[in-house]
Amino acid sequence: MAAVTAPTDPLLRWDWVSSHAGSIVSALAQHVELTLIAVAAGFVIALPLAVAAWKIRALRPPLVTISGLLYVIPSVALFVLVQPITGFFSITTAEIALTSYTLLILVRNILAGLDAVPDEVREAARGMGYGPVAEFVRVDLPLALPSIFAGLRVATVTTVGLVNVTAFIGQGGLGQLIIQGFNENFHSPIVVGLVLSVLLAGVADGLIVLTERVALPWARLRRAT
Amino acid sequence: MHFLSQVGHWLSANWGGPDGIWVRSVNQLELSAVVIVAAVVVGVGLGLVLGHSGRGGFVAVNAANAARAVPSLALLTLLAIQPAIALKGHGFLASFLALFALAVPPILTNAYVGVRDVDADVRSAARAVGMTASQVLRRVEAPLALPLVMAGVRTAAVEVVATSTLAAYVSFNDLGSIIFAGLNTQNHVQTFAGGLLVAVLALATDLVLAAAQRALTPAGLRRSGKVARTRGVGADATTVRARAA
Numbered sequence: 001m002a003a004v005t006a007p008t009d010p011l012l013r014w015d016w017v018s019s020h021a022g023s024i025v026s027a028l029a030q031h032v033e034l035t036l037i038a039v040a041a042g043f044v045i046a047l048p049l050a051v052a053a054w055k056i057r058a059l060r061p062p063l064v065t066i067s068g069l070l071y072v073i074p075s076v077a078l079f080v081l082v083q084p085i086t087g088f089f090s091i092t093t094a095e096i097a098l099t100s101y102t103l104l105i106l107v108r109n110i111l112a113g114l115d116a117v118p119d120e121v122r123e124a125a126r127g128m129g130y131g132p133v134a135e136f137v138r139v140d141l142p143l144a145l146p147s148i149f150a151g152l153r154v155a156t157v158t159t160v161g162l163v164n165v166t167a168f169i170g171q172g173g174l175g176q177l178i179i180q181g182f183n184e185n186f187h188s189p190i191v192v193g194l195v196l197s198v199l200l201a202g203v204a205d206g207l208i209v210l211t212e213r214v215a216l217p218w219a220r221l222r223r224a225t
Numbered sequence: 226m227h228f229l230s231q232v233g234h235w236l237s238a239n240w241g242g243p244d245g246i247w248v249r250s251v252n253q254l255e256l257s258a259v260v261i262v263a264a265v266v267v268g269v270g271l272g273l274v275l276g277h278s279g280r281g282g283f284v285a286v287n288a289a290n291a292a293r294a295v296p297s298l299a300l301l302t303l304l305a306i307q308p309a310i311a312l313k314g315h316g317f318l319a320s321f322l323a324l325f326a327l328a329v330p331p332i333l334t335n336a337y338v339g340v341r342d343v344d345a346d347v348r349s350a351a352r353a354v355g356m357t358a359s360q361v362l363r364r365v366e367a368p369l370a371l372p373l374v375m376a377g378v379r380t381a382a383v384e385v386v387a388t389s390t391l392a393a394y395v396s397f398n399d400l401g402s403i404i405f406a407g408l409n410t411q412n413h414v415q416t417f418a419g420g421l422l423v424a425v426l427a428l429a430t431d432l433v434l435a436a437a438q439r440a441l442t443p444a445g446l447r448r449s450g451k452v453a454r455t456r457g458v459g460a461d462a463t464t465v466r467a468r469a470a
Binding site: 074081084088160165167175179182190193194197198201202 | 228294295296297298299300302303305306383386387388390391394395401404405407408411413416417419420421423424427428431
């Protein structure tokens with residue numbers, strides 16, 4: 001029987017970590033960069049799309065259906081399917097696929113938030129003399145913000161996980177460490193990639209929650225009562 | 226257009242044999258089915274019991290959701306280099322364990338929330354007509370929780386089928402093998418064809434499970450269409466999908 005080369009190294013070798021601190025930090029930095037670009041781009045595209053679908057009823061079924069279908073496509077598949085268009089092993093390919101996933105989460109949450117604004121509130125705003133634009137900016141949007149923030153949290157945490165998979169198309173951030181560890185039959189890079197990926201998701205999530213608390217003091221107030 | 230016709234040609238030429246599309250699709254579905262069955266047994270069982278007793282559920286659900294932040298790729302590769310697991314069953318064991326960890330949280334959470342959300346009055350009424358605690362669970366809480374349970378199973382199943390593509394990376398022979406072999410040899414036609422196949426398989430899984438979800442919803446709940454719809458996939462925080470692959 002062919003002996004499988006068993007790694008006898010401990011789960012984490014600190015001497016490896018300290019001697020590879022530079023490459024770990026740059027993998028982490030790339031991971032953060034890929035995530036930030038995808039979420040920011042996703043939000044910039046999702047907001048007008050969702051608002052349009054909210055205002056124009058006819059746009060809603062196709063948008064919801066298409067985004068639902070796209071969302072089911074596995075990330076590995078989506079990465080390789082956009083490759084011929086956006087370039088093999090390019091950062092654009094990774095970003096387009098990552099952005100499309102955030103888009104789907106964000107559109108759904110923005111729509112849900114806007115839908116949840118009670119008609120009475122909107123009528124009251126109109127009764128107080130708000131025009132359509134003022135009503136949207138000062139009534140609908142603020143009331144939809146908790147749902148939008150919830151969408152941002154899911155989108156960000158999801159993207160942090162998905163970035164790992166882009167290692168297969170030449171990007172990957174921490175995913176590069178994971179693949180390296182597997183190829184070398186060596187625990188430390190995988191464990192470092194795993195732990196930093198989880199920590200990054202947690203920190204990003206925490207930062208968004210914190211932003212929400214600062215930006216929406218009324219939402220916290222309502223929850224407390 | 227030339228590229229797509231090459232893809233079409235590749236697809237039509239690679240169906241048979243042990244490394245053909247057919248065998249690899251079956252392998253992928255088999256692996257996914259085994260994982261889902263195991264995850265349903267554990268997740269639904271645990272979720273219903275915790276939801277019924279109302280004890281420890283909060284902790285379990287939060288722990289399960291925190292576990293979702295672990296990237297499947299990391300878990301999969303970490304398992305695959307353990308001597309005790311390694312590439313047993315040509316990567317089956319490592320893949321099974323990693324996918325199982327992915328599948329349990331959404332199923333457990335939805336089962337738990339489904340039971341917790343049953344109207345307290347309904348529960349009291351069931352006790353009042355003389356049902357025992359286990360009858361309440363089996364004949365009242367479980368059927369009322371079913372739509373949400375099915376939504377969780379559907380979410381988990383689609384994620385598992387999608388992520389089982391990565392199993393190919395630890396040498397399990399499925400559709401992912403087509404993609405990875407294509408990437409390694411820079412055969413873009415084959416890579417694209419593999420991506421197409423995986424996408425179709427995932428979409429088909431979702432459609433079949435959506436139909437199953439509708440069919441399994443108790444008739445009484447189906448009639449009040451609004452309830453069923455607002456409880457569909459992604460309708461609330463508990464079913465929001467954190468994608469793993």
